[in-house]
Amino acid sequence: MSFFDKLKNLASSELEEDKSIVMRQMDIVFEEAVSKAEAFEKLGRKEDAVRKFREAASKLSDILKTSSKNYIYVLKVGELYMKLGYTKDKIFFQAAEPYYRMIIDNFGHDPDADLTMTYWRLGILEERIRNNQEKALAYYDLAIRAPKGRKITDYQKKYDLSAVYLSLAILYSATNEPLSKQNAQKRLAIETDCPQALAIINGYNWEAAPTNFDAMISSDDDKNIFLNEKLGDKLIVLCGPKRTIKVRADMLSVMFITAKKSSWQGGNKLYDANGRILKFPGRAVSIDKENAAKLSASLKQQLLRIDNSDPVMNTFKDTILFFGEGSFQIRPER
């Protein structure tokens, strides 16, 4: 009998001692696999990360089939599928949804449960899966009103709420500017350097932001630039005055298209004639802080596609901050 078979047997036990063994083991499986997957992500190795997430999701959901008595493990499996949705394929969002629903159904009155987090996720899933903003708003509202779970620290509650405020700020930006700004302000009270919230506060018109990048491509030069968007996970190294960062070529490319189209970025030619990886031999480029915020705001569609918990978003945010630090050199990763 394998270790996981033993664990599955224990999971169906009614004994408190057995339950506690299962909980501890699930903690270990979750932490080890997810931390390792996140380590792969940090190193830019997406496929390895996805493999680890899948492995953990499959093991944990298997155990949950026999025991779903503790909401935290249901939440963990949901989170794993959310993670797969962001890193691999949005089809995994659909796999995540039942776990959050299970929390509401089975643990809605559990004084320990983190319902803010759960409702926030359900709101995101409504936007992602069904594009149902009305229902998403209802979930965000529930998330804000949800009581603090007994085991949730003030610290965690605060940051759970900050995530909901950002989702609301972005969602309202199309229909209700004052409400959008109000939520952005709440977000900024917790996350002072959030570029999206800053852009909303600065009054950037999200509706006027470019949404169709294909339509923006007119000249051959533009076409070449656009081709770079298809480079996917290729990493580009940016050497700035303070630090060196790595950014995915497609993300950088999308940012440059917007920057160039909006005349925010100096220089005439950003890419080589064949549309290959960004080549700037000895050339420095920069986008100032103000324009970096505009740039982030202009990428509304990108932001909607990838919300704040997406690793790509993390890189994106960091890249914008980096742009504001001064001129930098670009070189392909060795």
Place this chain on the structure above:
Amino acid sequence: MFELQKRRMRDKSLSNIRQGDLVPIHHRGIEYSYRVFDIKSGGMGTVYILEKQTGEWNAVFQQMIALKTYKQSFSNMMNSEMFEKELNIWVVLEHPNILPLRKIMATSENELTAVMPFCEGSVRSLISESRSKINSKLSVQVLKQVIAGLDFAYKEYQILHLDIKPENVLMDSINSEVYRISDWGISKLLSSAMESTQFDSNAVAETCGNAGTLPYMSPDRLLGVNNNTGFDIYSCGMMLYEILFGRLPFPNNSGKNVFAQIVGGDYFENASQELRKVGNTRLAAVIKNCINPDPAQRYTGYGELLGDLLHA
């Protein structure tokens, strides 16, 4: 939860941290408070030993943990790139005899930091603390585990460690009979075995040229001859010798420096004489077959070495 974790990982830079300082670490919505217990600085990296003060049980953030980051220095960029290469190799190595890389964090200054379990001590401390010679049974036990870890890294990923020495073999803090290989800083990836994992193997294969710790480097390696696993087998032999005798086979009074003694093969004559005094002749033969200056006379693979060790 994941979002929180990423946001909070951008913690304070480690470079200004001193022994005794409190370090907050944020992980999945929970704040863990650690006190810096010890700081160990090596050639390229710094390891911080932390002891938990507050925060619930967690599989990664246990009572004692170690954080490793690259050393801030004039050659910062190179160190950071080398550290990233180390992380790329280390992250795939999941074996009971390899110190696991639990997590990678990024500080506010974008320094990558590896989180690993705390280990009580190394084989070096075992050698130093032992007043009498360490028994051959324990030596074999250490080496079998090291070979198992190296064999896994080589078979699965074609990775050579290239810096096996007593300092880099650590004792597990829970079970002191378990030994784990650490520090893959100058390790080398021989093939494109990891290509499918989106890993730039060519970049890693360039790592460090002939870096290493001189007394544990074989003559062929110092002379630039390619010998794959033979390099690590030699280092293992040297380490085993040191565990048994409490010293390496380089006499101070030879009038030659260590490099000359290795390249000239003098060490082998000295070692052979000493090994005649070892009661366990099989173990003595294993060591000789590891550290023979002639690569052709050395073990050609870990399997053969492990087989002999089992009978030693």
